[in-house]
Amino acid sequence: MTLWDIPLYALEAFLVFVVSTLLFDTLHYVLHRWEGSRFKLLRTLSSWHWVHHKFLGLDMQINPAYARQNIWFHIVPEFLTSMAGTLVFLFIFPWPPVALVVAIRIFMLVGTLREEGLDFNHMSMDRVGGQQGLLWVNQHYHAMHHVYPHNFYSSFVNMFDLIFGTTCQIEGRKFVVTGANGAFGSAMVKKLTRLGGIVETAKSGVDFKPGDYTAMAEKLARADVLVLAHGARFEDTWNANYVTFTELIELFTDLGKTRLAPPEVWAVGSEVEFHGDMGMDELKDYSTSKRAFAARARDYYLSPALLYRHIVPSSFTSAMGKGAMSAGTAVNIALFFIRRGFTYVPVTFTGLALLNFFRFRFKKPEPPALKPAE
Structure with a gap:
C-alpha cells in the first residue's frame, strides 16, 4: 500500500x-409495499418487518416486549442484507476498503445488540426536532419514518429518499394554504388534494389580518403543514409579505410546540431576495x-422547533402578468424538491434562486427591519 x-x-x-x-x-421499501400483496409469503415477510414498528411505535416510544423479536426480524436481516451488499x-474493489466497511457494520451490530x-x-x-438533514440521516429524520411509516425509508445515507421522492408525507396530512385565490396558491391546493392531502384554505383580510389571527387559531390547531402563498407586490407589502408571514409562523409554531412531529411551514419567497429592487421605485x-x-x-430555517421550507420561485404567470413558467409548473417543481427533503426550494429557470441560497443561508442577519415610512 502506498500513501496515494x-x-x-x-x-x-x-x-x-x-x-x-x-x-x-x-x-x-419493498417490505412496506408487500404489506398489501396478494401473496401470503410476501405479506408474511412484510409482517416480520412491522415488528420493528411495534418495537418503536408511532408514538416514538420503545416497547421492550418486542425487543427480542426486533433483533431477529429486523436487526439481523438488516445486517445480513447490508453485508451481502x-x-x-x-x-x-481491492479487499481493504471492503474490509473496512465490514468492520464498521460489525461494530454497529455489536453495539446495537x-x-x-x-x-x-x-x-x-417525546418530540421530533425540525432539523432533519438532507444527505445524512439523523435521529430526527429517521424518527419521521416511525411517525409516517410509508415515507422516510433511508437508514444512514439519504440516497433512496432523494432518488424516489419519499421524504415528505402528503397523503392524509392536514394542510392550511393561504393565498389560495392566487395562481401559486390555487395550483398548490389542487396538487396537494390530488396527492391525498386534506386541504383547508385561509384568506388574508377574512381569516386573518395583521395582529388579528383569532379566526385562524382553530384551523392552525388542526393543521400539520402551513403553506404561506399569499402576498402583495404593490399595496401594503410590508403587512402582506412580512408581518402576516412572521406572525402566522410564530402562532403555528407555538400551537405545535407540544406535538410529537414538528409543525411544518412552507413559505413562498421571491428571487427579489437576491437581486433587490434593481433601482426600480x-x-x-x-x-x-x-x-x-x-x-x-433564516432563523426558522435553523430552528429545531419547526420544519421550515423556503420556496424561492422565478416569476410565474399570474394575475400580475406573464412569467417564466406557469403557476402549475412552479408548484410541480417545488413539490419535486420538497418530496426529496429540501428545505431551501429553488424553483427557477434563471438560476437566481440557486445563487440566492448562499445569501439566504450564510449572509449575517440584519437587525429586525422596521416598516418603511409612508
Missing part, C-alpha cells in the same frame, strides 16, 4: 457503504418586505 492508496481506499469504502446502504433501503464489492436494539436512531423520543417596498422576511426566515 489511502485516499483512494477511503473513497472506495465510502462508495461501498453508500451503495450497500441503498440496497438495504430498497429492500426496506458490501461483500459483492470484492468483485470490483448490546443495547438490545437501541441505537442513535432508535430510542424513545415600484419594486422598492416589495423588495424591502421580501428581504426582511427572508432574513427572519
